[in-house]
Structure formats: C-alpha cells, structure tokens
Amino acid sequence: MKVLVTGGAGFIGSSIVDMLIDKNYEVCIIDNMSHGKKENVNNKATFYNMDIRNSKIINIFLKEKPDYVIHEAAQISINNSIKKPLEDAEINILGTINILEACKSVGVKKIIYPASAAIFGEPKYLPIDEKHPLDMISPYGVSKHTVEHYLSVYKELYGIEYVCLRYSNVYGPRQDSSGEGGVVAIFCDKIMKNETPIIYGDGEQIRDFVYVNDVARVNVLALELNKSGIYNVCTNTKTSINKLFKCMKNNFAVDIKPVCVEERTGDIRDSYMSYNKIYDEFGWKPEFNLEEGIRNIKEYMDNNV
Ligand SMILES: NC(=O)c1ccc[n+]([C@@H]2O[C@H](COP(=O)([O-])OP(=O)(O)OC[C@H]3O[C@@H](n4cnc5c(N)ncnc54)[C@H](O)[C@@H]3O)[C@@H](O)[C@H]2O)c1
Numbered sequence: 001m002k003v004l005v006t007g008g009a010g011f012i013g014s015s016i017v018d019m020l021i022d023k024n025y026e027v028c029i030i031d032n033m034s035h036g037k038k039e040n041v042n043n044k045a046t047f048y049n050m051d052i053r054n055s056k057i058i059n060i061f062l063k064e065k066p067d068y069v070i071h072e073a074a075q076i077s078i079n080n081s082i083k084k085p086l087e088d089a090e091i092n093i094l095g096t097i098n099i100l101e102a103c104k105s106v107g108v109k110k111i112i113y114p115a116s117a118a119i120f121g122e123p124k125y126l127p128i129d130e131k132h133p134l135d136m137i138s139p140y141g142v143s144k145h146t147v148e149h150y151l152s153v154y155k156e157l158y159g160i161e162y163v164c165l166r167y168s169n170v171y172g173p174r175q176d177s178s179g180e181g182g183v184v185a186i187f188c189d190k191i192m193k194n195e196t197p198i199i200y201g202d203g204e205q206i207r208d209f210v211y212v213n214d215v216a217r218v219n220v221l222a223l224e225l226n227k228s229g230i231y232n233v234c235t236n237t238k239t240s241i242n243k244l245f246k247c248m249k250n251n252f253a254v255d256i257k258p259v260c261v262e263e264r265t266g267d268i269r270d271s272y273m274s275y276n277k278i279y280d281e282f283g284w285k286p287e288f289n290l291e292e293g294i295r296n297i298k299e300y301m302d303n304n305v
Pocket of ligand 1: 006007008009010011012013030031032034035036050051052069072074075076091095114115116117132144159166167168169170171173176182203
C-alpha cells in the first residue's frame with residue numbers, strides 16, 4: 001500500500017512517515033520546505049519539493065498513484081492567518097482543494113486530515129466533544145474547519161473516504177519553537193539556552209497535551225480501519241502551564257524560574273477534549289503521559305542537539 005504524506009518534512013508529518021515506514025508502507029512526501037526540515041525527511045520515502053497550491057501536483061499523483069493521502073501540510077500560525085488571511089486561505093483551503101482534485105483524478109481511497117481545537121473558540125463546556133458548538137476566532141480556525149466540509153463533499157460526490165482528526169496541543173521531538181510553536185517546544189528552547197521562559201497570565205490555565213507518537217499512531221489506524229468521520233485526538237487530561245513547566249524543569253534538571261506577564265487578549269482560559277468517540281470506534285487512546293513524553297524529548301535533545 002502506498003501513502004502520500006503532505007507536510008512530511010514537518011513535525012507531525014515526519015513522525016507519521018517514520019511510523020508508516022516502520023510498518024512497511026511505501027511512502028512519498030510532498031513538502032515545500034517552508035517550515036519543514038531536511039533532517040526530518042525519512043530517507044526511505046520518496047521526496048517531492050512542491051507547494052500544495054501548484055497545479056503540477058497532479059503529475060506527482062499520476063506518477064505515484066497513492067492508495068491513501070495523509071494531508072498534514074498547512075499554514076499553521078494563528079498570527080500569520082490574522083496578518084495574511086488571503087495566504088492562509090490559499091494554502092489551507094485552495095491548496096487542500098488542489099490535493100483533493102488530485103486524489104479524485106487517481107482514485108485515492110481515503111484521505112486523513114488534521115483539523116484543530118482552534119475551531120471551538122472559548123469552550124462552552126468541558127471536556128470538548130465532537131458535538132461542541134464551533135466558534136472560530138481566527139482565519140486559521142475558519143480555514144481548518146472549511147476543509148472539513150470539503151472532505152464531506154468529496155466523499156458524497158466521488159466516494160473518497162475521509163477521517164478528520166481534531167488534534168488538541170501536539171508536542172514531542174522535532175517541534176519547532178520558532179514563531180508561535182507549541183509551548184512545550186518554546187519552554188524546551190528556553191531551558192536549553194538557560195533563558196527565562198515567559199508565562200502569560202498566572203499559569204493556571206488548562207491545556208490538553210497529546211504526544212506526537214500517539215498522534216502518528218492514530219493516523220495509521222485511521223488508514224487501516226474501515227471508518228470515516230470526525231474525531232477528537234487528545235488526552236482528556238487537564239494540564240496547567242505551571243504543571244507543564246514543573247515537569248520539564250524536573251526532567252531537564254534545571255533550576256530556572258519562569259516569569260509571569262499579563263495574559264494575552266484572545267487567549268482561551270481552559271481547554272481540554274474528550275477522546276471517547278475515537279476510543280469507542282478505533283480503540284485508540286493515548287499511551288504516553290506528560291512525564292513520559294517530556295522524558296522522550298529530553299532524550300531526543302541529548303542525542304540530537
Ligand atoms: N502542532 C499542533 O499542535 C497541531 C494542532 C492541531 C492541528 N495541527 C495541524 O497538523 C498539521 C501539521 O502541523 P505541524 O505542527 O507538524 O506543523 P509543521 O509546520 O511542522 O508541518 C507542516 C509542514 O507543511 C509544510 N508546508 C506548509 N505549507 C506548505 C505548502 N504550501 N506546500 C507544501 N508544504 C507546505 C511545511 O514545510 C511543514 O513541513 C497542520 O495541518 C496543522 O494545522 C497541528
């Protein structure tokens with residue numbers, strides 16, 4: 001079976017590629033390297049440096065004839081989406097339609113797509129389940145959610161099955177700390193440089209951190225199981241930013257104190273999500289707790305930095 005992974009040089013995409021190759025799938029990658037890294041690219045995968053908006057992408061699909069597509073490539077910054085909504089929509093919406101058209105042309109069986117907790121806005125209740133009302137507060141939220149509708153339309157019109165995975169906060173090795181990268185990557189970077197990390201607000205705000213291997217595993221399961229639909233991928237575990245920092249401080253054995261500054265306008269206070277639906281239908285639940293995930297990042301940093 002052949003899987004085409006877009007964004008396969010990025011943080012989550014490269015972990016998915018590694019897991020697919022371990023499981024003996026044939027893998028090809030499309031990434032324009034705008035945010036990807038050469039060292040993330042598995043050398044057993046065929047790599048194409050191309051933008052998902054490029055109309056020539058069809059040639060890659062015709063050549064490779066993938067059975068499945070995992071579409072991780074995206075403009076991932078909420079701030080960029082606010083500053084450049086047109087570019088966000090071009091990559092996340094039009095780029096995805098370009099991929100869907102190519103899937104249609106070569107008869108791809110199924111596409112797996114990562115949506116985001118950014119589509120819920122300030123939660124109306126916790127934990128957030130798949131029926132939670134949507135309230136997008138950034139162009140990024142709108143663009144990620146718009147694709148959910150396109151997936152459903154392409155299934156109706158052309159029979160392309162899809163699984164849409166709404167990730168909470170993904171963390172793990174290879175996550176980029178530049179820009180507004182995940183808080184774990186940012187803390188990690190500060191700890192390595194012996195600099196003072198900043199916490200916005202009192203640090204008691206709650207988030208839901210899911211480890212990247214758990215995310216990669218659910219993507220592979222989504223290919224293999226005869227299921228279609230929208231699922232949360234998360235831990236249903238409440239972790240405060242203070243607790244996260246303490247866990248990192250202990251694992252990295254440093255004595256750094258973060259500084260708390262005024263909370264940012266628009267930041268959501270508490271958010272965590274339920275994985276009951278995907279557990280019932282896929283049998284998936286997270287295997288890594290925060291302590292194990294952070295320990296793995298430390299080990300990765302020791303071996304690679
Ligand atoms: N990291 C998280 O916590 C999180 C949470 C929810 C959803 N997601 C989604 O998961 C996916 C992967 O995110 P990530 O954190 O691994 O980000 P990432 O930036 O590490 O990976 C994205 C990859 O896509 C590539 N890319 C970007 N624009 C492209 C384009 N126009 N053409 C071709 N390639 C392009 C980048 O070079 C990069 O390698 C994204 O779709 C993101 O929206 C991530």
